[in-house]
Amino acid sequence: MTEYVAAVGVHATSLPPGQERTEVEAWLAFADAHLQNLTESASAPKLPTPPKPSGDDLKPFLGHWSPYGPRSC
8 A cells, every 4th residue: 555655656747737737736746644654553562471370370170179289278
């Protein structure tokens, strides 16, 4: 898409001044802004990887069982 917008920009410079060139330049401004928005969205921060649960994290869900194994108390 970036290459297409660049090619249209090159073509726009060859157009004579007038309504058509003005419309193409307006579309180029829109397309550039849209591409910039897409680029920013693609590089948005990612969620961190959650840590592995420890024995203490599991205690509330194990009832009377020990999170450290069958022989731990």
